[in-house]
Each structure stands twice: as C-alpha cells, then as structure tokens.
Amino acid sequence: MDNSKISWEKIRRKAVDQFYPEQEEFDELERAYEKISGFIQEEFGFETFFAGSAGRKTCMTGDRDLDLFVLFPEDMERRELEQKGLEIGRKVFEEFEGEYEVDYAEHPYTKGVIEGLEVEIVPCYDTDPDDIISAVDRSPHHAKWVRENLSSKQCEDVVLLKAFLRASGIYGSSLKVQGFSGYLCELLIYEFGSFDDLLRSASEWSETEFFDPEDYHDELPENLEKRFRDEPLVVIDPVDSERNVASVLTLENYSRFVYQAWKFSREPGMDFFRREDIDVESFAVRKEIERRGDFIVLEFETPDRPDDILYPQLRKALRRLEDRLEDAGFRIFESGFHVGEEVRILFELDESLPEIYYQKGPKIFHGVEHLEQFTQKYDNTFVKDDRVVAKTEREFSNARNLLKHFLDGEASELEEQGVPGNVAEKIKDFRMVDVFQEDEEWLKFLVRKLRLEQ
Numbered sequence: 001m002d003n004s005k006i007s008w009e010k011i012r013r014k015a016v017d018q019f020y021p022e023q024e025e026f027d028e029l030e031r032a033y034e035k036i037s038g039f040i041q042e043e044f045g046f047e048t049f050f051a052g053s054a055g056r057k058t059c060m061t062g063d064r065d066l067d068l069f070v071l072f073p074e075d076m077e078r079r080e081l082e083q084k085g086l087e088i089g090r091k092v093f094e095e096f097e098g099e100y101e102v103d104y105a106e107h108p109y110t111k112g113v114i115e116g117l118e119v120e121i122v123p124c125y126d127t128d129p130d131d132i133i134s135a136v137d138r139s140p141h142h143a144k145w146v147r148e149n150l151s152s153k154q155c156e157d158v159v160l161l162k163a164f165l166r167a168s169g170i171y172g173s174s175l176k177v178q179g180f181s182g183y184l185c186e187l188l189i190y191e192f193g194s195f196d197d198l199l200r201s202a203s204e205w206s207e208t209e210f211f212d213p214e215d216y217h218d219e220l221p222e223n224l225e226k227r228f229r230d231e232p233l234v235v236i237d238p239v240d241s242e243r244n245v246a247s248v249l250t251l252e253n254y255s256r257f258v259y260q261a262w263k264f265s266r267e268p269g270m271d272f273f274r275r276e277d278i279d280v281e282s283f284a285v286r287k288e289i290e291r292r293g294d295f296i297v298l299e300f301e302t303p304d305r306p307d308d309i310l311y312p313q314l315r316k317a318l319r320r321l322e323d324r325l326e327d328a329g330f331r332i333f334e335s336g337f338h339v340g341e342e343v344r345i346l347f348e349l350d351e352s353l354p355e356i357y358y359q360k361g362p363k364i365f366h367g368v369e370h371l372e373q374f375t376q377k378y379d380n381t382f383v384k385d386d387r388v389v390a391k392t393e394r395e396f397s398n399a400r401n402l403l404k405h406f407l408d409g410e411a412s413e414l415e416e417q418g419v420p421g422n423v424a425e426k427i428k429d430f431r432m433v434d435v436f437q438e439d440e441e442w443l444k445f446l447v448r449k450l451r452l453e454q
Contacts, residue, residue: 008196008268011316012160014038015273019163020156021061028056032066032117039069044088047071047126048352049140053182056146058158062236066149069140071126074133082107082418087124104306106134128249141239146186157195160273161185165194167275170253175308178250187213187235187245196268201260214327218243278444285443288435288450293333295435296400298407299344303422311341313420317427319347320418324406329353330399338445346435346449347399349394356398361388368430400432 015250021287034057037048052067053059070088072081089110093100098119100112111120124136131140135308150158165171165180173181180188191211192198209232210220216236220228228234228244232254237243244319264272303310314337322335325347334348360377362370372386375381395400402451407414414424435446446452 011268011390012195013272014270015157015160015163019060019273020159021059025061026054026057027229029066029117030121033068034117036066036068036092036096036119036121038066039092040088043091043095043424046088047224049143051139052120056143056150056186057152057155058146058150058162058182058186060101060162064116065120066114067120067122069136069137070121070123071122071140072313074127074131076125078107078134081125083125086110086120088120088123092119106136119177139236140238142183142237145238146183149190150186154189154194156190158182158185159197161189162196162272164199164260164264165257167273168256169275170256173180173248175248177313178248179253180249181245182284184235184245184249187211187238191235191292197263200263202258203265205261208232208234211329212236212239212448214238214241278447279439280447281442282436282443283439284452285446285450288452289435289446292450294399296347296351297344297404297433297435298427298430299342299433300405300426300430302339302341302343303426305422309422313423314339314343314345316422317419321345321347321403321406325349325399325402328396328399329404330402334449336449337446338442340439340441343423344433344437344442346446349399351396351399353397355394356391357394358384359390359392361390364386368408370418399454403432 001350014197028320029052033048033050037050047070049069049071050067051069052065054063054065055067059065070085076084076321078236081370087386088110089100089102092098093110093112093114093396096114098112098114100119102108102109102397103111105122107122109122111118113119122139124139124398125133127133127137127140129141132217133407160170162182163260165185170177170179171185172179172192173184188198188211189195190313191213192201201274211234213236215302219223224234224242224244231247231249232251233246235245258362280335281354301418303313305313315353318335320336322332322405328355330351332347335346337343361378361381364371364383365386374388374390378392380391382391383389398404406417407427409428411421413430415421419427
C-alpha cells in the first residue's frame with residue numbers, strides 16, 4: 001500500500017476521534033429534541049423537524065446546537081406564522097425553564113439555552129422544495145437530502161472539512177466570515193466522495209469552479225452565469241436548481257481554501273485541523289509597527305446592529321475611505337477593521353505626499369479638443385516626452401487631514417458620500433488613536449494584519 005495513504009488514514013482516524021461526536025452526544029441531542037417536539041405536538045398540534053448539523057449527524061464534537069423547525073401549513077398567512085412561531089418559542093422556553101431572546105432571519109424566531117443546549121425554535125412552511133415561500137423553508141429539505149445521500153463515513157469527513165476550514169478562519173457563511181457554510185461542506189464531500197479526494201482536487205482548482213451534485217445543468221446556463229459572475233465557486237443546491245450554495249464565499253476565502261488544500265496535499269498533518277491561539281507578544285508588535293509604514297487608526301462607538309448588518313456596512317465604509325485616499329494619491333499598504341466595544345479602522349499607508357505633483361494630460365497627438373480641455377482645467381502646463389503635463393498643488397498632502405475633512409459633517413452628509421447609515425451615525429464622532437493599544441483582541445488583529453503569525 002502507498003505510504004502516503006497509510007499516513008493519511010492514521011491522520012484521519014486521529015482527527016475523527018478528536019472532532020467527531022461520540023454516539024452519546026447524538027443521543028443526548030436526540031432526547032432533547034424528542035422532549036421539546038413532544039411538548040409542541042401536545043400543546044399546539046404542530047409537527048416539527050430536527051434540522052441543523054446535529055440532526056444530520058455532521059456536527060463537531062462539543063457543538064451544543066439544537067435547531068428545531070416548526071412546520072406550518074402553506075395556506076397560513078405570513079403574519080400569523082410569525083406570531084404563532086414566537087408564541088410557541090416562548091412557551092417552549094418557559095416550559096423548560098430556559099433563557100431566550102427573539103432573533104431575526106427572514107422572519108423572527110426564538111433562541112436560547114435549555115439544559116445547556118443552544119436551542120432555536122424556527123417557524124417555517126411545510127412545503128415542497130419547488131414551492132418555497134421563505135428561505136428558511138429549504139432547511140428541512142436540505143437536512144433530508146443530506147440524510148439520504150451521505151454515508152456515515154462521509155458525515156465524518158464533513159466534520160473534518162469543517163475543522164480544516166475553521167482552523168483557517170474560513171468556516172461559516174455569516175456576513176461576518178463570508179466563508180463555507182455547513183451545507184456547502186456536505187455538498188462538497190458528496191461531490192468528491194471524501195475529504196482527501198476533495199482536497200486533492202481543490203489544490204488544482206482554477207479561479208472559478210462549477211459543481212452540480214444533482215446534474216440539473218450540463219453546464220452553467222447563461223442566465224445563471226450572469227447572476228453568479230462575481231462568485232468564484234458555484235455549487236448548485238440539490239433542492240433549488242437556480243441557487244448557488246456558495247454565493248456568500250469571497251474570492252479571498254476561496255483562494256485561502258485552495259492554498260490550504262495545496263499545502264495539505266503536499267504534506268498532510270493534524271496541524272491543519274487545529275487553529276492555534278494567537279501568541280501575542282506586545283514587544284514584537286511594537287517592533288513591527290516601527291519597521292512598517294505610517295499608521296492611521298480611526299476609533300468610534302460600535303453601532304448596535306446584528307453582525308449580518310454591521311459587517312457589510314463596515315466593509316462598504318472602509319472601501320469608501322480607501323477610494324477617497326487612493327483618489328488623492330495616497331498609497332495604502334494594508335487596511336482593515338476590528339469590532340469590539342469600539343470599531344477601529346486601520347490604514348497602513350504613506351501618510352504624507354509632496355504638496356506639488358505633476359498631473360499627466362493627453363498626448364500631444366490626441367487632438368486639439370483634448371489639449372483645449374486639459375489646458376483650460378490647469379494653468380501651469382508643459383510638455384514632457386509626448387504628453388502635456390500640469391504642475392499643480394494637491395488639495396490634501398496629509399492623509400489625516402483628508403480623512404478629517406471627509407468625515408467632518410452630519411451623518412446624512414456622510415451617507416450622501418457613500419458611508420452606510422448605521423456606520424455614518426457613529427463614525428462622525430470618530431477619534432484618531434495610536435495604532436498600539438493594550439487590548440488583547442486588537443493586538444491579535446494586528447498580529448494577523450501584520451503577518452506576525454508563525
């Protein structure tokens with residue numbers, strides 16, 4: 001037998017022992033589901049469905065999540081479903097003396113803790129996949145498909161894939177992470193048969209890849225190709241032939257996966273499944289800051305909004321600030337944001353530029369019309385090589401001054417400049433702070449941003 005195969009089998013057994021739940025964990029979750037489901041059936045007369053990764057036996061060991069979907073008839077009005085769903089959720093948590101809160105996806109649902117388990121009571125319509133009314137209606141169909149199509153060994157491999165992705169920081173389909181969802185992991189294992197076969201293939205993936213587990217399409221149809229044109233990985237949902245399960249995945253996280261798959265294929269090891277705690281050495285961070293370019297850090301109060309609203313808005317605000325700096329000629333080496341009690345937006349850049357710069361104009365031979373337009377706009381013009389060039393003064397030669405000017409105004413004015421409303425409301429009261437802060441989570445962020453991880 002191939003020695004590499006022997007080596008992988010040893011690693012696989014060790015990883016399964018570490019990350020895949022014992023049967024007792026599944027039994028505990030099943031008993032909790034039966035108890036809650038029985039109460040809902042007896043009290044309200046509605047059937048339920050055990051969804052989520054625990055119900056599909058693809059959860060990681062230690063996961064204490066129980067997702068229970070309450071099935072409502074298709075003809076029930078949306079408002080009644082929402083109200084009844086919340087009533088059932090409240091009664092469940094009161095009955096089992098659990099703490100809970102109302103959260104919101106496509107419609108409101110209750111979540112909380114019952115006997116140490118993270119429980120979600122989610123209302124949905126009991127409908128065929130072709131007649132989906134709300135996005136959550138797909139979840140029971142996803143769970144059924146996985147149960148019917150994945151073997152027990154493949155369920156183990158799904159968990160290995162989740163551990164592999166988590167170690168790389170790219171597991172999760174929230175708008176905070178923008179990585180691989182659990183359902184996407186299940187489909188990829190089904191498509192390639194096993195974890196190691198998936199990674200061997202992924203190590204050679206191109207910039208865009210298309211997979212269709214149920215073979216709905218011989219190739220990606222033109223209408224879907226247009227819809228998915230900015231999505232590097234397209235995996236067609238087995239229960240919805242026009243949905244890309246990987247739609248939230250960013251190009252950077254897709255690229256990270258391909259890179260990690262390539263490294264793993266060269267030399268498999270348990271380290272690929274473990275995300276080590278970042279070792280923060282304040283002295284090393286200070287020294288690295290001294291060796292780098294200039295830093296500007298904007299700090300402001302964190303908007304009180306869910307992650308799936310806050311993170312996309314912060315990304316948009318960051319892009320707007322980057323665009324403004326780059327349009328003014330500032331070169332940005334690194335940027336990003338960190339969310340804690342405050343939001344901090346980081347720029348590493350050349351903070352100062354010469355006050356005078358040379359603006360390139362048209363080539364002499366581009367025509368009189370272009371020469372007229374350029375020389376009317378700029379006064380001090382001359383010829384350099386075959387172009388007209390203007391000597392001009394920058395509006396802003398200091399990046400701090402530019403940012404202060406750009407952010408000086410009311411929230412409504414910032415919104416007009418492209419800063420999303422929830423961020424605009426807080427960033428208008430920003431402070432500029434030193435890049436080095438004695439804040440462990442911020443220092444971990446800097447360690448990642450400055451590439452100080454070993």
